[in-house]
Amino acid sequence: MIKNPILPGFHPDPSILRVGDDYYIATSTFEWFPGVEIHHSRDLKHWELIARPLSRRSQIDMAGNPDSGGVWAPDISYHQGRYYLVYTDVKHHSGIFRDTHNYLVTAPSITGPWSEPVYLNSTGFDPSLFFEDDGRVYLLNMTNDCRPWNNRFSGISLQEFSLQEMKLIGSPQIIFTGTELGFTEGPHVYRLNGYYYLMTAEGGTSYNHAVTMARSESLRGPYTVDPLNPMLSSRDNPELELQRAGHADIVQTRNGDWYMVHLCGRPLPGTRNCILGRETAIQKVYWDESGWLRLTEGERSPVTETEEAGLPAWMPDKTEPDRDDFDSPVLGSRYQTLRVPFEKGIMSLSERPGYLRLRGQESLSSLFRQSLLAVRIRSFRCRMETRIEFSPHTFRQMAGLICYYDTMRYHYLYITHSEYAGRILAIQSCEGGLYRFPLREAEGFEDFVQLSGDASAGLRAEIDGETLRFFYSYGSAGDWQRIGPDLDSKVLSDEFMQRNSFTGAFSGLCCQDLSGERLYADFDYFEYRDVKQD
Structure with missing residues (x-):
């Protein structure tokens, strides 16, 4: 079995990627420098830190950033021999205003060299890229609304991105405004079985956190929400060891199995305090007969052990001594x-x-x-x-x-x-x-x-x-x-x-x-x- 969390300690907002037999998880680092951590594995069980892409001040200058500002929710992807990493640099996140600037860096190898950043937008946070089958590329991110009478998490925005010009083109469009869980963020799009599946994080990143799935026959929607929403959450079971479950991403192994990584928090026994921060866990998942994503174990609740992927045994090349x-x-x-x-x-x-x-x-x-x-x-x-x-x-x-x-x-x-x-x-x-x-x-x-x-x-x-x-x-x-x-x-x-x-x-x-x-x-x-x- 794979024991959770797979990345213990402060490793939130995981984005997972498979390239050949190699798996990579990118996680948030907030005000800690260098920005973004990338861990590598070949069996989804053992993980090794191999890269921190934002290693130069020209890529991420956080001087003056507030506590818990800085690098939020990176997304990692791979397209035609090149790695793409999008991330947010949060300069302010209290009161009614948020100053959230989204950027893109690229590299020929997961270990770099990573490019200087390309500015994308400042409309929200949690950016991700979607590469369409026809060669077009899209940026998604949640959007902020600073007007107190409106929903501050006003929806998931979609806008086309030109790889040739390395800039956004066209106009952004809100494709999903979320569910009654609220706080809609962390978008990822997947193209499967004739549908576009949109995964979002909802409920806020504390004890009401959750993973919501919706799908549409068109990338731009409208999206139908999973009738059993949320498909993952700890919100209704305070006895679970893994609380605060949400903000997820999925990956398919070479042998066809599916796994989902998500953040979680482990409170000290008898308390609601997670001194280790938000950590990364993994769950085996499958697509049911109706085409919705489900946990293999635990119904909608995260489990502390999930089934191994049946991949060749692998251990990290090196581990740092105590x-x-x-x-x-x-x-x-x-x-x-x-x-x-x-x-x-x-x-x-x-x-x-x-x-x-x-x-x-x-x-x-x-x-x-x-x-x-x-x-x-x-x-x-x-x-x-x-x-x-x-x-x-x-x-x-x-x-x-x-x-x-x-x-x-x-x-x-x-x-x-x-x-x-x-x-x-x-x-x-x-x-x-x-x-x-x-x-x-x-x-x-x-x-x-x-x-x-x-x-x-x-x-x-x-x-x-x-x-x-x-x-x-x-x-x-x-x-x-x-x-x-x-x-x-x-x-x-x-x-x-x-x-x-x-x-x-x-x-x-x-x-x-x-x-x-x-x-x-x-x-x-x-x-x-x-x-x-x-």
Whole structure:
């Protein structure tokens, strides 16, 4: 069986593609750079990260983008020897207005080189391409309506795209206005058995999320909705392990079977908080006697295990180790930064071989330049660890180990400077905009831990369900000691505050220098390890 999720941790809005015997899934990255992740498989069970197409600032410049802005819902396709990727760069998504700009990049190979972007439109988000049998190509996307008295999700737009001119031509047309589930988005069109099938995501991407199917004998409609709509949802079964199921895409294997990938969320047991964000799952599907798409298992509810595809056994070429000692001159592929790549001189693996050097930039509240390097948290039980050398001389300089959701939600164990005690170790939490300093607030704890001299310090974070704990080691013994009270891991979830939030929890290394001196911190290693349940 294939166990779900196939892409654990923050991997939402999957778009799937088969080229020969190779399968590719593209997922959203929002404000994390590089933009878009593409995973590869040959058996639909084991997946390997092989590309991040938007790897240059000229392709995606997210400086100033809001939390949960940036790259939304990419769509990947292949046509006559070339790969096509369309995506949205969201500059604003709160209030009545959305600033959503859609682009296209192409490449001769899935690993690139990917082209400079071609601007498409700004009428909505979730773009996808449909290649018609007659050679014509069409762009679909959901459309925004900023007028409060109208439906903000005003329908699915279709417009022809010229491959020769690399631009949209003709006029856009709304071909589907959705169902009573509302929030109609995420369109994909498939041509099968004399019908055009339109798949959309509806219900909003939280606990009412769903997959809607409609069909028509004409690409431009009218579309008839599946009489059992929705064909996939967790909305009526709060006991399911996979909640928030929706935003899907389908693929046919070489042997004729069909599979659907979709996003989902796994709440912490007994809560509604998905600290791992929206993940990617897969379900086996089939076309029933009436020509509608159905789940092979689970009726309309997603299952945690689905039937294997009967494809030849395959394993990824490489997997990144749990521990990175920074001995390579090239940074591992699992790391991402916030909004923009590091400028020259901000991050270095060569200035001090065997160490990652980060120079401090702006605060953790900044939407522009942060020195933060992180990986996805993939499990409800995990451990993150590093060893740091850092000698601040002002309270404005900080560096350490962070568990991060966005600028409004994080827990941070860091070294800084006190006018009274010199170099110290402290904890800062931001819980939905409420800034807390747990060592100062909790009874039985000192305001900080004093670090005498300039020795390196080990920093560790452990997540066990709803609880996050910090530890440190210092001095020759190197024993790990607890620091601070239990912290709430639910802070690191979409659901923690009423806000448009769509990403997931990360852990990593960061450095701030609010004096502007760009003081550096050296990190000896970084380790992320999932902890198996007993």
